[in-house]
Amino acid sequence: MYIAETFHSIQGEGALTGTPSFFIRTSGCNLRCRWCDTPYASWNPEGTQRSVDSILEEAASRPAFRHVVLTGGEPLLAKEIHDLAQSFRTAGHHITIETAGTLAPDNIPCDLASLSPKLSNSTPPPNSLPEAQRQRHESQRLNPRVIAAWLRHCDYQLKFVVSQKSDLDEIHRLLEAINQEGVRPIPSRVFLMPEGITETELQSKRAWLPQICQETGFRLCERMHILWFGNRRGT
Numbered sequence: 001m002y003i004a005e006t007f008h009s010i011q012g013e014g015a016l017t018g019t020p021s022f023f024i025r026t027s028g029c030n031l032r033c034r035w036c037d038t039p040y041a042s043w044n045p046e047g048t049q050r051s052v053d054s055i056l057e058e059a060a061s062r063p064a065f066r067h068v069v070l071t072g073g074e075p076l077l078a079k080e081i082h083d084l085a086q087s088f089r090t091a092g093h094h095i096t097i098e099t100a101g102t103l104a105p106d107n108i109p110c111d112l113a114s115l116s117p118k119l120s121n122s123t124p125p126p127n128s129l130p131e132a133q134r135q136r137h138e139s140q141r142l143n144p145r146v147i148a149a150w151l152r153h154c155d156y157q158l159k160f161v162v163s164q165k166s167d168l169d170e171i172h173r174l175l176e177a178i179n180q181e182g183v184r185p186i187p188s189r190v191f192l193m194p195e196g197i198t199e200t201e202l203q204s205k206r207a208w209l210p211q212i213c214q215e216t217g218f219r220l221c222e223r224m225h226i227l228w229f230g231n232r233r234g235t
């Protein structure tokens with residue numbers, strides 16, 4: 001498997017915020033988000049080839065932990081991701097998979113699907129990359145049928161990066177499209193995350209996001225790892 005990094009840290013977003021966990025970040029992504037904060041796993045993928053066994057050995061050598069996070073890039077693209085998840089399941093770990101929700105779960109062992117569907121605010125501006133890649137991002141970024149399959153597959157959270165108030169219209173349209181696929185998303189499992197990788201950027205969105213959460217029943221999602229560690233790799 002092509003792995004960008006592995007590290008032991010504390011989850012900084014979503015329902016498991018504050019939970020010590022072992023993170024495995026695969027390298028490679030089918031999307032090209034404008035504001036991607038892990039370009040070394042997407043736009044410019046880096047890493048090393050690792051076997052499932054070597055990752056398991058490293059995990060076992062870390063301090064006591066129960067939670068594992070498979071993230072990326074897009075972890076569902078990684079060869080052997082099913083084998084890796086099954087190995088952690090067999091060892092009794094809690095598995096979170098962080099995915100954009102464009103690729104089907106295909107029965108992968110998972111306790112919490114942390115889905116982050118990409119809104120139009122993710123699409124890179126013209127001329128920032130070859131037009132064919134930009135169009136591919138635009139055509140692949142949302143797939144309500146695949147997201148519905150994840151919601152049926154296991155416990156879930158839906159995390160949205162929000163740049164502006166008008167993003168909410170898009171979120172409501174997507175939730176309705178998922179509903180049309182036969183699964184009604186639960187509002188309290190919808191997390192709104194301010195876009196930004198600095199405390200100043202995040203603070204500017206805190207002025208209006210709490211009010212939106214009060215009106216919709218969605219949850220405000222702080223990006224605590226940026227507050228705790230800054231925007232650094234390995235955190």
Ligand code: SF4
Pocket residue numbers: 029030031032033035036037038039041042043072073074100118
């Ligand atoms: S899906 Fe995630 S890893 Fe891929 S480009 Fe978007 S933010 Fe980056």
